[in-house]
Amino acid sequence: MTSLTLAKALNEGMRKAMEDDPKVLIMGEDVGKLGGVFRVTDGLQKDFGEQRVIDTPLAESGIIGTAIGLALRGYRPVCEIQFDGFVFPAADQIITQLAKMPLRSLGKLRLPVVVRIPCGGGIGAVEHHSESPEAYFTHTAGLRVVACSNPVDGYTMIQQAIRSDDPVVFFEPKRRYWEKAEVDTAASAADWTPFDQARVVRQGSDVTLLAYGPMVKTCLEAATAAEDDGRSVEVVDLRSLNPLDVDRVVESVSRTGRCIVVHEAPIYNGFGAEIAARVTERCFYSLEAPVLRVGGPSTPYPPSRLEDHYLPDLDRVLEAVDRVFAF
Amino acid sequence: MLTPEGERVEHPDYDIDLTPEEIRGLYRDLVLVRRVDLEAVALQRQGELGLWASLLGQEAAQIGSGRALAATDMVFPTYREHGVAWCRGVDPVNLLGMFRGVNHGGWDPAEHNFHLYTIVIGSQTLHAVGYAMGVQRDGAENATLVYFGDGATSQGDVNESFIWASVFNAPVVFFCQNNQWAISEPLEKQTRIPLYRRASGFGFPGIRVDGNDVLACLAVTRKALADVRSGQGPTLIEAFTYRMGAHTTSDDPTRYRVASELEAWKLKDPIERVRAYMFKNQLADQDFFDAIDAEADELGKDVRKRCLALPDPEPLAIFDHVYAEPHRLMEEERAEFAAYLEGFEG
Ligand SMILES: Cc1ncc(C[n+]2csc(CCOP(=O)(O)OP(=O)(O)O)c2C)c(N)n1
């Protein structure tokens, strides 16, 4: 067991993947000497050289487009998008090419490209540095979309994403980069939870909170607080958004009878809408109340002095718990 | 046109004749914008701003080009053009407000003919060209000046903007401040040829100017703007300068660049050379320099005071200005949020 921050766990995971497979490359803006603006790639260029850890020109479309070409030539590029708000110049390559090319080749082509995106708010940043763009990508067939919430998952899921033959959009909750946990880096990969599976991170019997990425911790805190009110709250870390581990979600909600989805992204047409629909279809007769959603307002991310109001917090989650019981 | 030692050199194509008064004005601008910048860095260090992107070292590029503009010309900045904002009469406190996180912009672009800052690298170059195409269709004689960095030249948007400007002969001047760095990436990560030479491939002139020479920046930008006004189409100006500070206050340049580079550029300081020139030619006396320094200190204090007094926006402001017209979803969520907030007060 080693105590690692999320940033360091991701770093160690990529290092391991690069050691295991010489075809793994790191690409992005400032990922070399600087080690990325969050230091997630720190030291990798020093140890693996400039051929494998590539400081690219400043163009996201170029990063993903050339990653596709490298993948066609047998490489496994891991691309860093510096901040969530800067993935959009690459959206064309991701949506029209990366997601669809394997299918067009009738399965002959594989594009094992990972697109790492530090996501979410809470760090007092300027515009375009606090977004939650997951729904754009979960809406795009052909992409796997995952979100890690803690160092253990950071370490394992990044390696699983790199090993996957599918393109993976990999969300990292930037405000959790500095949080630590014990990571068993010696555990065999065979014992890791598959990266398309959800995980119950706290057991409870009265209500299920579904979250991913940065909101998992918030939900765990809410569950602890709700205990004082005598409410037993289950928290499920979805981990994979596409595919969604519907069976695990349904199993939990069928037991608790209540379901709240929590994400930072705006509620309107957010990922919670998909979950609410599926849970309603599958758990209709077990539900004591409608599925509720807690998320950001359906506005652009506000200037940082307002972000504490925008972001779901303990109080907002608890208020939803009250509402779901009041039904 | 002004050597680092403050010697005036003539240039056959680009000479300008400035009165002592005008030179003193440029000097004052340079000193004041540097002072505002220093104050902003200090405010960030003290936790009063979330972030600041310093213009240190790029004062001449910004003041020279900014003072070449007519009031009716339009400017599209990046996030570092505090000196140009100054030339356009934007209150520095407005710039600080954005970095403090009280708003995403906060000045009226039309009032100053100075567009909002753009953080997404390169986007504004296309907006500038489109704006210029509008000017062209209006039959007006205004020029549009767009700023971007060396790193930005790799973006598709910037290259597309060159193509549009060229094909439509748009009345736009591209002003690239090549400060040698895009965060940690040195220029050679973006280009194999000098940036100004890119222009010829797109079909318009490109020129490199000493970005630390305020007179040269003024002269070259004036000429390019005049060309645009007379229908001769775009120019790319590459102002060769140096980012003396960190990329932003979040950055640690010691991880990727050597101190000797900084030392070499210190000798080319954009302000020192104007001062030396003025001294040598008796364009100003010690009283003048003292008065400017005093004015700068006053300005610094004033900016600090007003920055600290900036009120946090009301929580419900999240829902303001998202749409120009009434919008049900905004109204609904605003009402819900108001009720939620009241729940805490009650
Ligand atoms: C589309 C996009 N990608 C990445 C970033 C993150 N970023 C902010 S500034 C910067 C470097 C810009 O370098 P340059 O264009 O030379 O301008 P400078 O900061 O040196 O003035 C980067 C990569 C961004 N703002 N927008």
Ligand SMILES: [Mg+2]
């Ligand atoms: Mg630069």
